[in-house]
Amino acid sequence: MKALLLSPLLALSLLLSGCAHLDKGADPIVVRAEQSESVAKATFDTFLQIDNSNRAFFTTNAPPLHAFAEYLRAPVTIPSGGTNLSLPRGLSFVASLDSVKLAYQHGSATSNALATAIAVIEVSVSQAQAFIVQQHK
Amino acid sequence: MSAIIALILANLPAIISTGKAGVAWVASVRAAAKQTKEWPPEAESAFMDALIADAVQSAWRPDPK
Numbered sequence: 001m002k003a004l005l006l007s008p009l010l011a012l013s014l015l016l017s018g019c020a021h022l023d024k025g026a027d028p029i030v031v032r033a034e035q036s037e038s039v040a041k042a043t044f045d046t047f048l049q050i051d052n053s054n055r056a057f058f059t060t061n062a063p064p065l066h067a068f069a070e071y072l073r074a075p076v077t078i079p080s081g082g083t084n085l086s087l088p089r090g091l092s093f094v095a096s097l098d099s100v101k102l103a104y105q106h107g108s109a110t111s112n113a114l115a116t117a118i119a120v121i122e123v124s125v126s127q128a129q130a131f132i133v134q135q136h137k
Numbered sequence: 138m139s140a141i142i143a144l145i146l147a148n149l150p151a152i153i154s155t156g157k158a159g160v161a162w163v164a165s166v167r168a169a170a171k172q173t174k175e176w177p178p179e180a181e182s183a184f185m186d187a188l189i190a191d192a193v194q195s196a197w198r199p200d201p202k
Contacts (some may be wrong), residue, residue, distance in 0.1 A: 073197055
């Protein structure tokens with residue numbers, strides 16, 4: 001009942017909020033990269049919290065979901081500011097996109113490289129979203 | 138940007154049933170959709186700090202071997 005009441009309200013609030021136009025001087029691909037970073041971080045967090053709420057259940061009943069969660073959790077080392085930083089893979093995707101974005105802003109990466117980095121992270125985000133939706137069906 | 142709204146709508150049942158996590162996700166996606174300019178340096182470093190802080194949360198820790 002609560003869900004039935006909340007769904008249309010949430011949908012309405014989202015639709016009414018609309019989408020913002022970019023300020024003059026804002027680089028659309030940089031803003032897009034930052035939006036992708038925010039959405040990716042939030043989506044991975046949500047997905048991993050769902051899996052973390054009952055890892056034993058998902059390991060037994062939804063092995064692909066848990067395997068993807070473990071894939072995102074696996075530590076990897078990435079270069080960051082002249083040193084190496086160890087992060088879970090999901091967060092390293094976000095950090096890597098941020099590095100490419102900064103390189104683009106400083107003129108040492110092309111917009112194609114940034115677009116590719118955005119596309120790469122969106123694949124993992126889509127996969128996490130598919131699992132979130134799937135486990136609620 | 139309509140893709141972001143479509144994304145939220147497609148995930149509505151999951152958002153509602155995940156409760157707090159779902160609400161936090163909606164807030165993040167809505168904030169992203171409303172972004173109109175590039176992050177200033179302080180937002181950039183705050184985001185990276187939050188990313189590093191996430192890494193030690195229990196949800197991000199791999200299963201024990």
